[in-house]
Amino acid sequence: MFDLKLVNGKVADGSGRSSYLADVGISGDRITAVGNLAAAPACETVDAAGKIVAPGFVDMHTHSDLSVLYDPHANSKIYDGVTTEVVGNCGIGVAPVSEANRQLLIDYLGTRMIGNLPVKIDLKWSTVAEYLDYVDAHPPAVNVAALLAQGAVRIAAMGFDSNTPTLAQLAEMQGLVRAGMSEGAVGLSTGLIYMPGEFSDTAELTAVARQIKSWNGVYITHIRNESDGVFAALDEALTIGRGAGVPVHISHLKLGGKSVWGRSGELLEKIDDANAAGIDTTFDLYPYTAGMTGLAACMPSWAFAGGVGQLLLRLQDKEMRLRIRACIETGIPGWQNMAKAAGSWDRIVITTVMNEENKHMEGKSVQEIADLQGKDPYTTIFDLLIAEKGRVLIVTHMMAEEDVAAIIRHPLAMIGTDGMSVSTEGVMSFGRPHPRAFGTHARVLEKYVREDKILTLEEAVRKMSAMPAERLGLKQRGLIKDGCFADVTIFDPETVRGKATFAEPKQYSVGFDTVIVNGKVILKDGMHRDAYNGRVLKR
Incomplete structure (x- = not known):
């Protein structure tokens, strides 16, 4: 007997192949059968007739490091089909923390999205392991995979010193990176338009990134310039990847500013050339022409x-x-x-x-x-x-739609919100967030699949599930497949829509009927069940 059975739906399994009619059986936290399960009994059955049954979306780029702890509902993500959030992006993270520079880090986090919260920020940990243990002890509705943030590492070792690190400081940073990876981080992130990443030169970053190789980690970077200097900044990222011997992933790839609009073809060609030259390179984006910082x-x-x-x-x-x-x-x-x-x-x-x-x-x-x-x-x-x-x-309104469309169409593109989980009520309902925090995945399905037909539905699902899961080494995630973890989102392909706008951002996406995390129904018939079944995911 299955604990849960999803019947009459059309499965887009995350692989990119054509969707197909099938039932999905779930036992415990795993998918245990995919096929005709009409005769099989189940404790609970969800009728997905007319709906798409897809893997839960893996939000490749978020800043929910703290928001999932202050509000474990993760409403804006759950209502958008997300079952896993990747935190620690842009070199901005909450661990490791040195006692000497703890307040420096806390003050800095307050100037960035991650810590710009209407609460007193209190970091109850010092190491990556302690942070991940804290998340596990206070589980949110979504899974959490953590990147090791180079900014946090540098602040721990040398505060906001703008100088080139001494040999001792570099060795300390390298040790912190090795420790963080061994404790469960899935990669290393940098944010080179932010402090202290902007203080770090290519040689320093290469020496630090080299430490993640033993864990098959990925170097994930908000490159040093996304405007006039975007091509040189991309070259730097590729140089770091080649020098460190690790894969490269470019965060929220974009062309910011009129001076570079229309040059997405050149940017993408550079990435294709890097892959041809043996530098394993991918990227993500959010489907909007404005950023937030x-x-x-x-x-x-x-x-x-x-x-x-x-x-x-x-x-x-x-x-x-x-x-x-x-x-x-x-x-x-x-x-x-x-x-x-x-x-x-x-x-x-x-x-x-x-x-x-x-x-x-x-x-x-x-x-x-x-x-x-x-x-x-x-x-x-x-x-x-x-x-x-x-x-x-x-x-900041600074991108052109034609470039966004070209970038999202590329086969190496993945989707990330670049936002934290927020809400229409409670502590995380403050301010006027970017609509991407509420509606990124629905917008991909609504605009780029249904309306503009730039992507097939199966391509879009793959970019939002299996591709990020595979890139980060999240085993048995991102696919509807026997033996995989039961992270599932069910949506109506004809009505799914992101309601959030820049004028009225605090609106949940519609069209997502059911969201399941590790075998437990979190969202059903558009209602959050106040269930918190997320886990910390490691390589």
Whole structure:
């Protein structure tokens, strides 16, 4: 007898092959049969007539390291068909933590999406193992796979020192990477437009990335520049992969800024050439033409030397303000100039602040706020960063739809939200998040499969399940197959839709009927069952 039987559905099994009519039998946490199971008894039966039965989606790029602990429902992801979140991306993570630099890390996390939460951040661990054990002891509704964040490693070893590491500091970082991989991390991430990753040169990153090879880890990188310098930044990532002898995965591949719009073919050709040359390279993206980050990311790297506290002190100095403004207006070679990539201050929108007196700014562009305050945009952002202690999130409109479509079509593309799990209620309902946090996977199925027909349904499902699971070495995940773990999402291919918009982002996707995590039904008939069956996934 099966514990759970899914009947009358059309199975898109994650392999990319054509979908087919079949029943799926689940016993415990595993799929134990796929086929005609009409005569087999089951404790519970789900009728999937007219629906697609697919593997639960593996969100390749998230920042839910803390949000799944503060709100284990993971609502925005569950309602979008996600059963596994990959955390620790962009070099921004919550472990390892050194006692000497613990507060530096906590303050820094507050300036990034991962820690920009309306709660007091308290890291109750020091090592990757302790963090993963904490997640296991407080299981969320979704599975969690963790990358080792190079930024956290560097902060633990040398704080926000902008210098090249000494031999002793480099050895310490290498040791922390080996420890993190042995404790369960599935790869190493970097975020080279963020501190302290921006302080790290190619040689340092190669030496650190080399440590993950023994664990078959993947080097996953938010490259140093996604705008004018995107091609050179991609070259650097490939150089690191080749030098370290490890596979490369590019996070949220994009062409940010009008100066590089329309050049997606060149970018993708470079990746194809790398694979042909023996550098195993893949990438992910989110299906939107706007990104999201912290307002502090608009500041040049030198302004962050010493940490967030030093940044805020510099912003109070008139001469420093003039220097920062000059850097933004004229640029720094190799620096990801977020304001320039957006093109104008009216294309940068404030989405989240912490102080109640500034909440009226949420949803308004920097230019709009400046006009209302009678200030120039630079004074506006400097004053806001000081008032909010750096804890401000923004949406930046800077990509072209034709490039997004070309990138998603490529056979090596996977899907990631680049968002944390949020909600329409409770502690994670704050601010005005990017709609990708609510509707990424539904949007892929709605726009790129059903409407634009850029992808087949089976291709889309594979990009959202088996491909990321295989890339990260998550064994027996991402497929509807006898013996695999029973992570399943059931959706209506004709009605699945992402309701979230930039104007009204806090809306759950529709069309996902049932979501199952490790054999347990979490979402049924559009209702969350308040079940928390997620696990920590390791290689």
